[in-house]
Amino acid sequence: MQLNYEFTQAESSLAQGTLVLIHGLFGSLSNLGVLARAFQTDYDIVQIDLRNHGLSEHSDEMNYSVMAHDVIETLDQLKIEQFSVIGHSMGGKVAMKLSEIAPSRLAKLIVLDMAPVAYQQRHHDAIFKALNAVTEAQVQTRKQATEIMQSEIHENGVIQFLLKSFNQGQWHFNVEVLYRYYTEITGWNEIKPWTKPSLFIRGENSQYIAQPEYVDAIYKQFPHAKIKTVSNAGHWLHAEQPEQVIAHIRTYLQQIKSEV
Structure with a gap:
C-alpha cells in the first residue's frame, strides 16, 4: 500500500540523507512535526500516515x-533507496521491523519509547470506548465529541490529540480494525539482530522501557543500541521535552556520520 505522506526537501544544498518519521497508534503524520522542523535543514523529511490512520487507505x-x-x-x-527512520510507540515497532525487511537500505534507526516486546497491558480500552461512543452518537463537531469523550478519558491532552483525527463526524483512523488487531499492535515477534548502531530514547516517567526484561530485549535484537532517558517526560517525550529528544537524536546522527 502506498501511504499518504508529506515530503520536505532539505534546506541545505548538502543534504545528509532522508529521515522517515513514523507516528504511533491513533496518530498521523503531523505528530512528529517538532522533529521534522528540527532536522529539515540537513535532511530530506518524509512524514507518513500509516495504514488505517490519517489520510492513508x-x-x-x-x-x-x-x-x-x-x-x-x-x-x-x-x-528513495537509502533512508533513516524515527518511530514513536507503534511507529517505533514499524521502524524496528524495517531493520528486518530492509536492512541494507536502513542507515540509522531511532526509536522513541518503545521496546521490541509483546506488551501484556491494555492501555487503550478507555480510548476505544470513547471513540465508539462518539461514532454511535453521530455528532459532527469537536465540541460535541469532547463532551462525550470526557466520560471515558480524563486527560484533556489525550482528547485533543485524538480529535486531530476527527473531521465532520468521522474518525480518520479505522477504529474497528485497530480494535480487532489490538493484540497484534501491542504484540511482537522477535526479529533477527540488527548489527548497526541504533538509538532508543525513553521517557523517565514512562513504563514502555522500564522493565529490565524490556532492556534485555532491546540489546538482544539490537546489540549495538544506545538507550537514553529523557527526564521529566512520559510516553509523549518528544512533545513534553522536545529539546532533550532533539539533542539525543542530533548527537547520535553526528556520531554515526563521523564513523562512516
Whole structure:
C-alpha cells in the first residue's frame, strides 16, 4: 500500500540523507512535526500516515510486516533507496521491523519509547470506548465529541490529540480494525539482530522501557543500541521535552556520520 505522506526537501544544498518519521497508534503524520522542523535543514523529511490512520487507505489487515512493507512501497514511489527512520510507540515497532525487511537500505534507526516486546497491558480500552461512543452518537463537531469523550478519558491532552483525527463526524483512523488487531499492535515477534548502531530514547516517567526484561530485549535484537532517558517526560517525550529528544537524536546522527 502506498501511504499518504508529506515530503520536505532539505534546506541545505548538502543534504545528509532522508529521515522517515513514523507516528504511533491513533496518530498521523503531523505528530512528529517538532522533529521534522528540527532536522529539515540537513535532511530530506518524509512524514507518513500509516495504514488505517490519517489520510492513508483503510485495510482489514494490520500487522508490523504489512506496515513496514507499506513504508518501503511508499519510499520506492519516491525513488528513495537509502533512508533513516524515527518511530514513536507503534511507529517505533514499524521502524524496528524495517531493520528486518530492509536492512541494507536502513542507515540509522531511532526509536522513541518503545521496546521490541509483546506488551501484556491494555492501555487503550478507555480510548476505544470513547471513540465508539462518539461514532454511535453521530455528532459532527469537536465540541460535541469532547463532551462525550470526557466520560471515558480524563486527560484533556489525550482528547485533543485524538480529535486531530476527527473531521465532520468521522474518525480518520479505522477504529474497528485497530480494535480487532489490538493484540497484534501491542504484540511482537522477535526479529533477527540488527548489527548497526541504533538509538532508543525513553521517557523517565514512562513504563514502555522500564522493565529490565524490556532492556534485555532491546540489546538482544539490537546489540549495538544506545538507550537514553529523557527526564521529566512520559510516553509523549518528544512533545513534553522536545529539546532533550532533539539533542539525543542530533548527537547520535553526528556520531554515526563521523564513523562512516
